[in-house]
Amino acid sequence: MEPIRKFNRFELKYLLTMEQTREFKQQLEAYMFPDQYAWNSGDYVISSLYYDSPDLQCYWEKIDGLKFRKKLRVRIYETEESITEDSIVFVEIKQRYDKTIQKRRIAIPYRDAMALCDEHRLPDEYDERDRPVMEEVLGMIEERNLQPTLITSYFRHAYTGTEFDNGLRVTFDSNIRYRVNDLDLASKQLGRYIVSPDRVILEIKVNERVPYWLTELIAQNNYRLIRISKYCTGLDVASEFPQRIEVY
Template sequence: MAIEVFKRHESKFLIDKTIYEEIQDKLLRYMELDEHNRNNQLYTISNLYYDTRDNHLIRTSLSKPKYKEKLRLRAYGIPRDDEKVFLEIKKKICGVGSKRRTKLKLNEAYELITTSNVPKIRDYMNRQVIDEIKYILKIYDLEPKVYLAYDRRAMFSKESRDLRITFDTNIRTRRYDLKLENGDYGESLLEDNQCLMEVKAGESIPLWLSKMLSEYKIFKTSFSKYGSEYKKMLLSNKDLEGEMNKCLKTYQTQYLTHPQLAHQYF
């Protein structure tokens, strides 16, 4: 059975394609390609992110609290209606990310999210995760908000599966036609020469990787695909200028109305 619960420290780096090409051979001295990349081709991941009508989850996430969560539906490529996908809860607590997910057929996932009705449990499902998802659906009135896809190259450490490095390119998004089965098209989120590199480790990263990052002047950045898309959407939509101000002022509002919670934002 595929791993359905993940807990990792995540670091993100925006690099250009030149650096991306230069470090591949060095990485493969210590890493091996993910099975989806064994033919040296990139594979496509497509996602639907869910949020409330007033974008509560992403606005909370962008305010940098100690705890945040997201719900997304993920597929590899463009799924058919009866093809298995992953329904995932992503959480981050004090900088440590965790992901809990269950397999569902695409039509089962849509039904669960729309109605909160649990499908008949099959051997490919994780009942505990489904119960957690049902609880989230009870707390929040969620709806599909954004489609987000990208092409990925991934690798694992030869010594430990706890170390994983991914490179995402051609990140594209849309806020219409919000169905995974309707194609992986959308507007570009990054510049053509940019690539998002993510290092996911159980604990600290190995010395050889730290030296390589230093050698190529690859510096850590704070980057969320969904968060970046949301901010880009606000900036491009003058009708939502007030929403951007609301997003930027979340901390001040929390501090003024709930000073006892201010510690969550540091």
């Protein structure tokens, strides 16, 4: 599958109970398709290695609410097979400009991602179309002195929009954990919970606008928007000072 190298979108987040999650999934099935890349259970596991500066510049940009901010991560969509140097991962620059999320990413083997992000060099072989993103990654690492900081992992249950709602994705993230030690994506070490294990983060992702039927469902269920970053909240929990989740 040809990787998408860049895209813009909007994201809305909500914090649900397990019962709310079960009910909302049933409601969505009338409007959306299950993610075709999910496991037989309907879920899959995402693990992400985040980079930050020694003074946590990316963290503080989020906490301070800067309208323009960006961060670097290496993400893998896990399978039942063990992660190896040949496993394909995504190196992503996730950038926010006001309310718009912008992503630039490349799909490369894990060994090449580590050569790029940890050894600060281009891989020996790569798709020339990936070079602009690789050079941006290297520039960001040099400018901010980025280093591996935290890994998050969680189960995701996702739905995609029909042809009438192109670009729409709704995801449910559960069993959300972090670790600040053993920062190797291939490790199976379980970290601590970022949010309570009986809570699920619902995310609505759209290219332009939320469909009317979905805004009606959100209103009927009385869900309230929250502002939460898995990366920032993981660092807060690691420091024993849980970040306050902002509810709208």
